């Protein structure tokens with residue numbers, strides 16, 4: 622199959638899932654064409670069967686620095702689909718990709734080419750931005766016009782039906798992870814540089830947006846550190862970074878909270894980690910938590926959105942109510958202070974991550990592609 626994949630190229634979960642999906646499909650012998658405005662971060666090397674097409678902004682004085690991305694993306698897609706004989710177009714994140722895909726489908730139909738479109742909804746494209754009236758009618762229309770719609774959790778499926786008038790079946794295909802690659806054992810050098818003796822490591826990875834509630838994590842960590850020598854590794858960057866740095870200074874935690882910035886390969890950091898914390902207001906799935914679990918790290922997460930579909934309270938870690946910093950801290954301390962529980966949860970986290978292994982999830986996408994092609 623030849624598949625066109627449209628995604629955001631950044632560290633955001635939707636771009637990561639789209640890129641890793643393309644890489645897995647390419648390994649299976651399919652030809653993959655990524656179309657985006659920048660090389661996706663996870664497309665970090667040469668991969669056989671993978672091609673990347675950049676959408677270049679067309680600037681013109683009239684646009685006053687806001688070039689119409691949708692139009693240039695649509696034109697690029699028409700060109701790539703026709704010239705590379707793309708069989709299927711798979712767009713990730715509804716805004717604006719699903720609407721552009723509809724437009725492209727119509728343009729190509731006039732040229733005698735039928736292109737099936739699959740849209741994967743990832744989260745904020747429904748729960749935050751998508752349902753805002755600035756986007757809602759377009760999102761609803763383009764979901765209904767996609768040939769197949771998938772979401773990354775049961776929770777996101779229900780949210781999509783709740784917020785929009787959707788007249789089609791939505792399929793749940795969870796985020797995935799290559800469990801073999803997630804384990805990283807060579808951590809000694811790194812540990813020596815970051816940690817003092819006997820220190821435990823708590824990790825958080827995100828795009829530092831308000832939805833992630835990183836302030837809760839820092840406040841919870843302050844309570845944990847009163848009881849157990851530990852460090853908090855904050856990986857990623859985004860709009861809340863400065864505010865969090867200020868909070869860390871206010872709490873006098875500068876030597877204990879390390880801002881590691883954006884990291885392309887975080888398996889080494891997970892390998893150092895004892896517990897991963899996610900305090901999000903909601904997550905449609907929580908890919909970073911899955912990545913931690915696949916490295917055998919117990920997770921302490923809010924019980925919001927799709928997170929309970931991934932993190933089983935008391936088994937793979939613990940869950941807590943949104944904003945309940947005390948429970949977050951106490952549950953983390955419980956894991957850190959009870960070696961037997963820690964070990965069991967490490968094993969359970971890894972075992973559960975395997976349910977979301979690429980070998981299980983990728984075939985679910987392939988089935989959809991095959992169905993779409995056989996319907997043509």
Ligand code: GMT
Nearest residue numbers: 633634635743744773904905906907908
């Ligand atoms: O806000 C983000 O975390 C980025 C966002 C995205 O769409 O790029 O992530 C969403 O998609 C991921 C991959 O499907 C999910 O694992 C994340 O849970 C989801 N984020 C939210 O729902 C907040």
